[in-house]
Amino acid sequence: MRFQAMMKFTGAVALAAAMMAAPMQLLAQGGDTILKPADAQKLLPASVYYKAQSAPTQLRNSAGIKFADGYYVLSTMVDTSGYSSDVAAKYQAYFITEVPLKFGGENLPAGVYGAGFVGGKFVVTDVGAHDVFSVETGSDDALKRPMPLQIMADPSGGFRLYAGRKFVKFAR
Incomplete structure (x- = not known):
């Protein structure tokens, strides 16, 4: 028994x-995991270097992806007061990628960048504020709760980086 x-x-x-x-x-x-802002915040610094200045990050407005192989893509909005208006227009977010990415027909190597949505373009700059590339953006009018910054899965594959209702598609 x-x-x-x-x-x-x-x-x-x-x-x-x-x-x-x-x-x-x-x-x-x-697969890959889209990070909640609270999870991305734990990985991002309180201030970042860009164009010879240190700017505080807006960690409440952050997003990221942890890929299945352990690599990350992270982004956070920044406070650009103190920057000239032409730099501040293009530098809305700090963008960190540990892997190469594709934005439309453009390749982005692993690295640290400034990024922003300017007009109908997504503009990527290096930390010296030099343009790396710009690509067309879309608008998601069906998005129910737009946030200042977020990442979502793209229905056709890859991901979307949003600033409000504007978005840019990217993939590994």
């Missing part, structure tokens, strides 16, 4: 362990 009870207990423990391990395996093998 004790042997049967022990076998039931051991079987139940093994089943519970397998059930708990399954989600971990799916997470490890599964």
Whole structure:
């Protein structure tokens, strides 16, 4: 009798362990994770360097992705007071990528950049405020709750970086 009870207990423990391990395996093998602002905030600095100045970040307005292989893309809005108006227009967010990305037909190597939505363009600059590229943006009028900055999955694959209802598509 004790042997049967022990076998039931051991079987139940093994089943519970397998059930708990399954989600971990799916997470490890599964896909990329879009970070909530609170998770992105933990990885981003309180201030950043750009064009010979230090600017405070708006960590409440941050977003990111943790790719299945452990690499990150992170972005946060910045306070650009103190910058000239032409620099501040293009430098709305700090953008960090640990992997190369594609924005339309443009390739962005791993690195740290300034980024902004200017008119109908998404403009990427290096930390010296030199233009790297600009691509066309879209507008998502169906977005129910636009935020100053967020990342969402793109229905056709890849991701969308939003500033309000404006967005730019990107992928690895």
